[in-house]
Amino acid sequence: MLRNIIHLHIPAFSIEVARVVDPGLRGRPVAIAPPQSQRSLIVCVSPEARREGIFKGMPVLQAKALCPYLELLSPNPELTDRAFKAVTSLVSHYTPLWEPSRPGHIYLDLTGTQHLWGKAKDTAWRLNKEVRSRLQLRGTAGVATNKMVSSIASRILPPQEEIMDVKQGHEEAFMAPLRVAMVPGIGRFQLRVLLEDLEIIKVWQLASLDMESLHLIFGSRAPEIHQRAHGIDPTPVYPMPSKPIISEEILFAEDENDNERLLAALYSMVECCARRLREKGAYPRRAGLLIRYSDTMEIKRHLRLPLLTYWDFELYPYMKRLFLSACRRRTRVRFMKVWFWEFFYEDRQLSLFEDPSPQGEKGKAIVQALDKIRKRYGEGAIRYAKAA
The missing domain is CATH 3.30.70.270 (Reverse transcriptase/Diguanylate cyclase domain)
Known part of the structure; x- marks a missing residue:
């Protein structure tokens, strides 16, 4: 259709x-x-x-x-x-x-x-x-x-x-006269190679390159760039989820490529989501991460959480692993979003998911104290150093 x-x-x-x-x-x-x-x-x-x-x-x-x-x-x-x-x-x-x-x-x-x-x-x-x-x-x-x-x-x-x-049927003709920088997914380094080394300025010139040449410039993403240069994009429109979801997002004031700052932003978002999960007594079974780069290319990852938890210090390692698997480009990041869904709601009468270890109890006590401070003085009143 x-x-x-x-x-x-x-x-x-x-x-x-x-x-x-x-x-x-x-x-x-x-x-x-x-x-x-x-x-x-x-x-x-x-x-x-x-x-x-x-x-x-x-x-x-x-x-x-x-x-x-x-x-x-x-x-x-x-x-x-x-x-x-x-x-x-x-x-x-x-x-x-x-x-x-x-x-x-x-x-x-x-x-x-x-x-x-x-x-x-x-x-x-x-x-x-x-x-x-x-x-x-x-x-x-x-x-x-x-x-x-x-x-x-x-x-x-x-x-x-x-x-x-x-x-x-006019997609390729529409793309052909545009500047090559208009093609999503072309990073700064590749753009410099195209413009300065190969003197490729327009999309039609990029579309005329054979797959071998594209592989030398774009590696494993060559087929995707080839499609886009010809006006082809099979990416679906992702509808907003109708099921309950808890999410946080950040649009960086300046496009960012420093991993420490990106991970700090990630921790801050996980921390906010975890606090809302605790308020609802909801344990997420699934989590997602979206990264949007400055060239508008998006990477989206999902995972099934192996542990039922709503504590940020337990959720963050899984989200960090997801981030490191997704954020592999040199291009700067403009926007990130994390979300959790598919919830199991706790029975507050039962302690099915309590961590009996002293370390776990100490971590939870700290987080609960932070929740109280933020509830009284605002979200930015106190934060972990790693999220600063």
């Missing part, structure tokens, strides 16, 4: 949300950065600021020197989360198969829904109009037969246009 995939793209989502609250920000160069110091790095940039030469990762001091009238905002994750939930609430009316890739970016699989909604392009137009009229958020949408092409289409639309529809 012909797939119909829509990618809804609301550029600079956090800034667009801030503009709904303060319409005076519309049309002005705006950026978001942590307020700690002038050495903080820009984490989100409006199109107007981008035209002034501002880019994500630029130091605030440099950005202000380049654009003195730049409007700087502090991050407001709570507001961003509320706004994104409102967007996903609208999206969920069109199909149960929708997948958020990051705030302001959602894939919808409309395969087989033409008798309900009509053509996918018309549905994309209707969805975009609804988001704009009901939430005052301005976005674009790409329509294609796969996730990669729909995502790229939503990002390269000419100004004032809202929908780009790439027809079936």
Whole structure:
């Protein structure tokens, strides 16, 4: 069956949300950065600021020197989360198969829904109009037969246009004239080899390479890159789980490739999930990890937990092992998410899962003390050194 995939793209989502609250920000160069110091790095940039030469990762001091009238905002994750939930609430009316890739970016699989909604392009137009009229958020949408092409289409639309529809059979022709950097999964090192050593600038040039040449550059990922250069992406739209799930995620202020910092973030997320598991008396049987790189490539891993536990110091070793098996690229990491599901709920009358060892009892006593402190003074009141 012909797939119909829509990618809804609301550029600079956090800034667009801030503009709904303060319409005076519309049309002005705006950026978001942590307020700690002038050495903080820009984490989100409006199109107007981008035209002034501002880019994500630029130091605030440099950005202000380049654009003195730049409007700087502090991050407001709570507001961003509320706004994104409102967007996903609208999206969920069109199909149960929708997948958020990051705030302001959602894939919808409309395969087989033409008798309900009509053509996918018309549905994309209707969805975009609804988001704009009901939430005052301005976005674009790409329509294609796969996730990669729909995502790229939503990002390269000419100004004032809202929908780009790439027809079936035109995927390769659509990709051919694009810059080779647009192909997901090409890291900085490989991009340098393509541009500087091989003088491959456009996707059509990459698509013309034989598999042997691709193997020399990309190793075991050569077949995947070959498919993408030809406009092929079989990746499914992963629907949001309908069963109970406990998750935590982090969008790094600056793309990160330091394993110690990544593992610290991982421990912090596991710690938060474990506290919520204990509050519910829920022992997870399964766990998952998603890593999204700066080039938008995603790696997703799952495991069945061999131990029924809701203690972070027992869950973390399994999640660390999952991380080390998944995070093997040199490319920087932009986003991570951990989640637990398939729960067994404890009977508080029975001590089926108690660890009788003194070491286990001591660890649990420490964690319970930390839970009490955080409940009273907030999540960031105290933390382990490894999560700092």
